Amino acid sequence: DIGHGLAWSYYYGYLKLILPGLRQRVNESEFAKSGTPFLKKFIAILPETSICPSSFDKEDENVKTIGAVEFSVSISGNVMRNYKTAVHQVTDPRDKNKTYLFLGEFCTPLRSLYEMASGGIAGLSNEGRNHQSLLFREKLKEILGHPNAADCKDFVLLPYRDVAVQSSSEVHEKE
Amino acid sequence: DIGHGLAWSYYYGYLKLILPGLRQRVNESEFAKSGTPFLKKFIAILPETSICPSSFDKEDENVKTIGAVEFSVSISGNVMRNYKTAVHQVTDPRDKNKTYLFLGEFCTPLRSLYEMASGGIAGLSNEGRNHQSLLFREKLKEILGHPNAADCKDFVLLPYRDVAVQSSSEVHEKE
Numbered sequence A, B: 001d002i003g004h005g006l007a008w009s010y011y012y013g014y015l016k017l018i019l020p021g022l023r024q025r026v027n028e029s030e031f032a033k034s035g036t037p038f039l040k041k042f043i044a045i046l047p048e049t050s051i052c053p054s055s056f057d058k059e060d061e062n063v064k065t066i067g068a069v070e071f072s073v074s075i076s077g078n079v080m081r082n083y084k085t086a087v088h089q090v091t092d093p094r095d096k097n098k099t100y101l102f103l104g105e106f107c108t109p110l111r112s113l114y115e116m117a118s119g120g121i122a123g124l125s126n127e128g129r130n131h132q133s134l135l136f137r138e139k140l141k142e143i144l145g146h147p148n149a150a151d152c153k154d155f156v157l158l159p160y161r162d163v164a165v166q167s168s169s170e171v172h173e174k175e
């Protein structure tokens, strides 16, 4: 199943690389020194539609990307491949003086699922896409519960009902 | 199947992003101006064992990584994510004055397959790993043959019999 493959790939090709050293990199960054409350876990948002907006800024006027924590490592012949973990600032809409910081993204493997359903080659239906997204999430939770993944604890999988952005045909299909 | 998922992810999450503009970026780079013969297609090497060395330099004294062609784009909430395409110089062992350049890597999704077979969580056997590698290659060829992938022609999938690096236990398993 595609969703399972994406979960294994996300774990071994990304989470296993960025999570073990993340908290330390964050603590050594300028963002941690700012004194702003900072949730130092990597948040991977799982939009229900698998639509992964390219950036947070356009999606929510209260969220602004202010930079990234990064490191480089040679992987698979790609010398000093760069891994960036974006840092975002959230402003409390009821009190513009209250801000806090978080790390995260829209869970990138879902972007491939969305493309498979809309890209015209894979022939994946929206139901198939949603099913594979569920398989991805279940498999990733299972992997992260394994003792070998103990160094990947600074991570949150966050499902997000972005149903409002669905076109009327998608809403119709759901019914 | 895992291999199929990795092929779709490699296509939509990487090849579709880097291949369409690759030749132009290469032609505008310092490497193209050097006058050295330059094969301007992206080469993804598929080691038979799925072992993906971190860099070419250690693998072959005649190959040296001399830089990269890169660009940045906001993907999935990761602002200005960096995509590097490594440039390698090959020296002809029979004539040290003859060099040529190529772009490429050890096909990164295979690295996840290798980790799945050796990482102790997935329980994937070496036969399973080799089978998924074959499925990956077949699916990727199929995707790249589709009319929608016409802008991804500057690409070569290169299987490589790296069997010599197998431990005696792997060779034994194969028999």
Ligand SMILES: Nc1nc(=O)c2ncn([C@@H]3O[C@@H]4COP(=O)(O)O[C@H]5[C@@H](O)[C@H](n6cnc7c(N)ncnc76)O[C@@H]5COP(=O)(O)O[C@@H]3[C@@H]4O)c2[nH]1
Binding pocket: A006, A009, A010, A011, A012, A013, A014, A015, A078, A081, A082, A083, A084, A105, A108, A109, A112, B009, B010, B012, B013, B014, B015, B076, B078, B081, B082, B083, B084, B107, B108, B109, B111, B112
């Ligand atoms: N947000 C985010 N930032 C990253 O830097 C990153 N790097 C990987 N991933 C995701 O982890 C998983 C495993 O990565 P892997 O490198 O094995 O496969 C990658 C890899 O084979 C190739 N690829 C993507 N970006 C690059 C890159 N910059 N250099 C080389 N290869 C790349 O295409 C596959 C799919 O990439 P994404 O679809 O971006 O999602 C990947 C994937 O789900 C990332 N996700």
